Every structure is written in structure tokens, then in C-alpha cells.
Amino acid sequence: MTRLRFAPSPTGPLHLGGARTALYNWAAARAMGGTFILRIEDTDRERSDDKWLPTIFEGLRWLGIQWDEGPDVGGPLGPYVQMQRLPLYARYARALLDAGHAYECYCTPEEVEAGREREKAAGRRPMYDRRCRELAAAERARLVAEGRKASIRAKIPLPGTVTIEDLCKGEITVSHEEIDDWVMLRPDGIPLYNFACVVDDLEMRITHVVRGEEHTVNGFKQVLLFAALGATPPRYAHIPLILGKDGRKLSKREAVTNILEYRDKGFLADAVFNYITLLGWSFSGDRDVFTREELLARFSIDDIGKSGSKFDEEKLLWMSGDYVRRLPRARFVAEAQPFLRGLVPDDAFASATGFLGNLLGCYQERVQVLAELAGKVAWAFGDAVALDDEARGKIEKESEARAWLAQYAEHLENLPLPPSFPSDRSAADAAFVLPTPPGTAPDAVASPFAGPSRLEHDARAFAEARGVKFGRFVHPVRAALTGTTKGPGLFDCLFLLGKERALARLRAAATG
RNA sequence: GUCCCGUUCGUCUAGUCCGGCCCAGGACAUCAGGUUUUCAUCCUGAAAACAGGGGUUCGAAUCCCCUACGGGAUACCA
Numbered sequence: 001m002t003r004l005r006f007a008p009s010p011t012g013p014l015h016l017g018g019a020r021t022a023l024y025n026w027a028a029a030r031a032m033g034g035t036f037i038l039r040i041e042d043t044d045r046e047r048s049d050d051k052w053l054p055t056i057f058e059g060l061r062w063l064g065i066q067w068d069e070g071p072d073v074g075g076p077l078g079p080y081v082q083m084q085r086l087p088l089y090a091r092y093a094r095a096l097l098d099a100g101h102a103y104e105c106y107c108t109p110e111e112v113e114a115g116r117e118r119e120k121a122a123g124r125r126p127m128y129d130r131r132c133r134e135l136a137a138a139e140r141a142r143l144v145a146e147g148r149k150a151s152i153r154a155k156i157p158l159p160g161t162v163t164i165e166d167l168c169k170g171e172i173t174v175s176h177e178e179i180d181d182w183v184m185l186r187p188d189g190i191p192l193y194n195f196a197c198v199v200d201d202l203e204m205r206i207t208h209v210v211r212g213e214e215h216t217v218n219g220f221k222q223v224l225l226f227a228a229l230g231a232t233p234p235r236y237a238h239i240p241l242i243l244g245k246d247g248r249k250l251s252k253r254e255a256v257t258n259i260l261e262y263r264d265k266g267f268l269a270d271a272v273f274n275y276i277t278l279l280g281w282s283f284s285g286d287r288d289v290f291t292r293e294e295l296l297a298r299f300s301i302d303d304i305g306k307s308g309s310k311f312d313e314e315k316l317l318w319m320s321g322d323y324v325r326r327l328p329r330a331r332f333v334a335e336a337q338p339f340l341r342g343l344v345p346d347d348a349f350a351s352a353t354g355f356l357g358n359l360l361g362c363y364q365e366r367v368q369v370l371a372e373l374a375g376k377v378a379w380a381f382g383d384a385v386a387l388d389d390e391a392r393g394k395i396e397k398e399s400e401a402r403a404w405l406a407q408y409a410e411h412l413e414n415l416p417l418p419p420s421f422p423s424d425r426s427a428a429d430a431a432f433v434l435p436t437p438p439g440t441a442p443d444a445v446a447s448p449f450a451g452p453s454r455l456e457h458d459a460r461a462f463a464e465a466r467g468v469k470f471g472r473f474v475h476p477v478r479a480a481l482t483g484t485t486k487g488p489g490l491f492d493c494l495f496l497l498g499k500e501r502a503l504a505r506l507r508a509a510a511t512g
Numbered sequence: 513g514u515c516c517c518g519u520u521c522g523u524c525u526a527g528u529c530c531g532g533c534c535c536a537g538g539a540c541a542u543c544a545g546g547u548u549u550u551c552a553u554c555c556u557g558a559a560a561a562c563a564g565g566g567g568u569u570c571g572a573a574u575c576c577c578c579u580a581c582g583g584g585a586u587a588c589c590a
Binding site: 007008009011041043044046047048105107108109112113116120123124125126127151153166169172173174175178180182183184185186187188190192193194197212213214215216217218220238240241243245247248249275278279280281282284285286287288289305306307308309310311312314315316317318319321325363364365366367394438456459460470471472473474475477478479484485486487488489490491 | 513514515516517518519523524525526527537538539540541547548549550551552553554582583584585586587588589590
């Protein structure tokens with residue numbers, strides 16, 4: 001049975017690198033038909049705080065990464081939180097001690113540190129000097145009598161070499177002399193990372209471990225410990241880090257990038273998921289966008305790249321926009337709801353085909369992240385609209401603009417435009433699907449109201465009758481109606497606005 | 513310092529394992545056009561890379577060595 005795990009420590013929210021690690025483990029497990037486990041490594045009592053747990057879970061869930069076993073869902077090999085497994089570590093430590101693979105060390109952290117400094121000053125490797133490794137009984141008794149508490153250190157076999165058959169990097173070998181007699185258990189019985197990690201990977205029958213390459217050195221220690229326990233280690237894949245623009249490690253300790261910030265900015269989870277996957281893995285030579293199913297059909301740990309990648313938010317933005325554009329209209333409207341609070345009442349989201357659906361539809365190819373929406377659609381609400389500088393310019397630079405606007409308002413009065421207030425509009429709008437595709441016939445939709453293409457047809461005739469080029473005419477009208485020089489097709493806007501407000505805005509702009 | 517790992521367009525990468533199909537392909541970004549009532553979308557095109565040096569070979573982005581540069585690790589953190 002294939003089993004993989006993601007083992008975050010609750011020292012902060014889920015950041016980008018953690019999300020990618022989780023994603024690769026998840027994808028590998030799913031692609032191989034295995035099990036994906038979530039385990040919490042909270043043995044650093046200084047920095048761990050359970051308050052981060054919900055945030056981490058939420059981040060993973062937002063990305064659509066589901067775990068089969070974990071602290072909240074349980075499972076046959078729990079508990080899945082290390083601080084709840086202390087007796088287990090004590091048992092393993094005892095056995096290792098008895099078998100001579102570990103020893104008690106009575107040095108204080110300060111003494112160890114001082115020794116390290118000495119080594120360093122002497123130009124040697126700053127390591128623990130292994131002084132408690134072969135402690136005479138009398139000496140030990142003296143230290144105990146002093147009231148010292150023992151920590152347990154791994155007894156690295158000397159000499160020798162360890163090699164990791166890394167799924168990502170290939171074979172990596174290091175000499176035992178390079179490896180410290182590291183601390184497995186603190187005097188208070190709380191294990192350290194490498195120890196708890198090995199015990200749990202063993203107990204939880206983990207078969208593959210995908211983790212950041214900052215763990216490579218830990219990998220050697222862990223392989224040695226598995227050997228001491230007479231067990232086979234999992235297959236490791238130490239993957240390169242995600243780097244910031246400066247080429248430095250993207251760490252949760254420096255950059256507090258919570259993956260949920262992307263959700264709050266209105267990035268689509270699927271797009272973020274897709275983009276993160278690409279940071280070190282590629283779907284194929286000519287495609288960047290793919291579904292989860294397609295990913296699982298192709299994903300393989302040994303295809304993960306060997307070199308670090310820089311995070312590029314520009315491409316993430318593009319990808320988010322691409323996902324937004326391809327969203328079914330109803331989904332888009334639903335996704336937009338949290339970003340329109342205060343502007344649009346919640347019950348307006350019930351229908352994706354009425355006024356709101358049409359309004360939002362006009363912006364689906366105009367936003368990359370949902371948070372852009374509120375500012376862009378605001379013109380369609382409220383009675384009047386304030387013109388931005390560019391819009392004002394469009395009217396002012398055209399000497400006859402104000403006259404056209406006034407005349408156009410008169411003209412519009414005789415056209416069957418929908419009324420202005422959304423509550424009366426939904427049924428009428430449902431007959432149209434905005435944005436209006438180019439070249440739509442004027443009366444393509446049967447409706448008591450004039451649709452956008454009919455309005456355009458009419459406006460062209462209006463401009464032509466005055467000997468004005470349509471392009472020149474249209475700009476001041478857009479400015480008057482929406483207050484900006486950008487946005488959806490003008491007649492979609494006009495239709496959306498409805499009669500009363502359109503006339504009022506045209507007249508307001510006409511009188512300056 | 514020491515140990516480990518890495519190096520293809522500005523960025524993410526395909527190709528590297530099993531040398532020739534690669535005077536290196538795709539995507540983002542950039543620039544130039546086209547469509548268009550604006551913006552956006554969409555379409556077309558351009559510019560843009562095998563870190564450097566030695567080998568091996570008929571032939572190297574692909575194999576070997578060295579150098580340079582980058583990253584990671586050197587904790588009673590994870």
C-alpha cells in the first residue's frame with residue numbers, strides 16, 4: 001500500500017512552499033492509488049500554537065487537497081498529532097538505548113554550543129564533540145548527582161557512509177563523519193524532529209516522502225535511524241525550494257505568505273492549484289493549463305524538477321484570469337458574491353440569468369481576480385455616476401458632445417428601454433445573455449424591450465443622421481453613462497442601466 | 513569554513529536517463545500588427561536561452577572533468 005503524508009508544524013499559516021509540498025504528496029498518493037495522511041509536527045513547544053491548525057486545514061481544503069487520515073478525521077494509525085504520541089517516542093528511545101544505537105548525554109545546551117564554537121574557531125566542523133558517547137559509569141553517576149538530566153543522542157556509527165536513493169536528485173552520499181550525534185529526545189521527553197519523524201513514518205507505514213531540499217541532511221540522519229531500528233526507510237524525494245524574486249528561500253518565517261491571502265484577493269483556487277503545480281513540475285511540453293484529473297493521470301514524483309523556481313505572480317494572475325473566463329456563468333456569479341458584499345444584496349445572487357448575472361457576465365473576461373469586480377461594476381448601481389478625468393476629457397474635447405448627449409437622451413425616450421431598477425429587471429434581462437456577441441441581429445431576442453444590438457443599430461442611425469462618425473459619438477456617451485472610458489460594450493451598459501438612469505446621466509453630463 | 517544539491521529565453525519550463533528528429537519547442541511577460549464603439553478577450557507576428565572552459569564522439573543542450581555562479585544544510589527548529 002502506498003502511503004504519503006504532509007507534516008506541517010503549527011508555527012504559522014500554510015504558505016506557498018508548504019502548499020506545494022502538500023500538493024505533490026497528495027498528487028503522488030492519488031496518482032498511485034494510495035493514501036494521503038496529514039500529520040501535525042508540534043514538538044517545538046516554543047513556536048507551535050494550535051491556533052494555526054484551523055488555518056492550515058482551511059488552506060489545504062481551499063486548494064482542494066483532501067486527506068484520508070489526519071488529526072480531525074482520525075484513522076487507524078493515529079493519533080496524528082505528535083504531542084499526543086509521547087509514550088511511543090519514549091518506548092523507541094528506550095529500545096535504541098538498550099540496543100546501543102543511542103546514548104544519554106548530560107551536556108547542557110550551553111556546553112554543547114560552547115564546544116561548537118571552539119571547533120569552529122579551530123577551523124573544524126562545528127559539531128557536538130560526542131563526549132558523552134562513551135561515558136564511564138562513575139562519571140555518569142557524578143553528572144547525575146549534580147542534578148543533570150539526560151537528553152538522548154543518536155550514536156552515529158563510525159566510520160561509514162550513507163546514501164539516499166533520492167527520487168528527485170538521484171543518489172546522494174555522505175560520510176558518517178559529517179553527521180552529528182544529534183539529539184533525539186530532550187530531557188523532558190519531548191522528541192526532536194528527526195526522531196519523531198522517523199518513528200511516525202515507520203508507525204504510519206509511510207512509503208514515500210516528498211519534502212523540501214532543506215531536509216536533505218535530515219534524510220541522512222533518518223535513513224541511519226531506520227537502519228538502527230532494522231527497518232526500511234521510505235523513498236525520499238527532496239525537492240528544490242520555491243524562491244522569491246531575489247532568488248532567496250521563500251520561508252514562512254520571513255515572508256508571512258498565507259495561501260488564503262490568494263483566496264481573499266479573489267484568485268480562483270483551481271488556478272492557484274494549477275499554478276503551484278507548475279513550480280517544479282510540468283504537465284507537458286506545450287500545455288500549462290490542466291484539470292486535477294489530468295494531473296493525476298500524469299503525475300509522477302520523479303518528474304519533479306531538480307532546480308529551484310522563482311514565484312511569478314504575473315503568471316499566476318494570467319492563469320487566474322484564464323480560469324475566470326472559462327467558468328460557467330452560474331459558478332462565476334456564485335464565486336463573485338463574497339466580493340460584492342455591501343454593493344449587491346445577497347438575495348440577488350439567487351439567479352445567474354437576471355440583471356446581476358448579465359452585469360457580471362460582461363466582466364468575466366475583464367477581470368483576473370474577483371476582487372477587481374466591485375470597483376468595476378459600481379457604475380451600474382446608484383442613481384448618478386461620477387466621471388473620472390479621462391471620461392470628462394472625452395466629453396470636453398468634443399465641442400458638440402453635450403449637444404449630442406442631450407439629443408440622444410430625447411431620442412432614447414421613445415425607445416422601449418427596460419426600467420432602471422434591478423428588482424423589476426430580472427425577468428426582462430433573463431431574455432438576453434450579455435455580453436452581446438458581435439454581429440447579433442437587432443431583433444434576435446423576442447422581448448418587450450430593445451436589446452443591446454437593437455440599441456446599437458439605432459444609435460448608428462442616430463449618429464449617421466447627424467453626419468457624425470459613430471466612433472466619435474460613442475465615446476462621450478460611454479463617459480456620461482458609466483463615468484469611465486473602459487468597460488463592456490456600450491449598449492450592453494445602456495441596456496443594463498435602464499431607462500430612467502440612462503436618461504438622467506445623459507442629461508447630467510449634457511449640462512456639465 | 514565544511515558538506516550536499518543545482519545551472520536551457522527576463523520568468524515557469526519541454527528536450528537531458530536511451531547523444532543525431534533541436535541553427536532548441538510551449539507558456540507568462542515584452543514589443544509590433546489585426547478584429548473592435550472603449551477596455552478586455554481573441555488572432556497573427558517579432559525579439560529572447562543550452563553559465564564558461566576542456567574532453568569523449570563522425571556528431572553533445574544531452575556523456576565525463578574542471579571553473580564560475582546560485583541555493584540548501586551545518587540547532588536540545590521544523
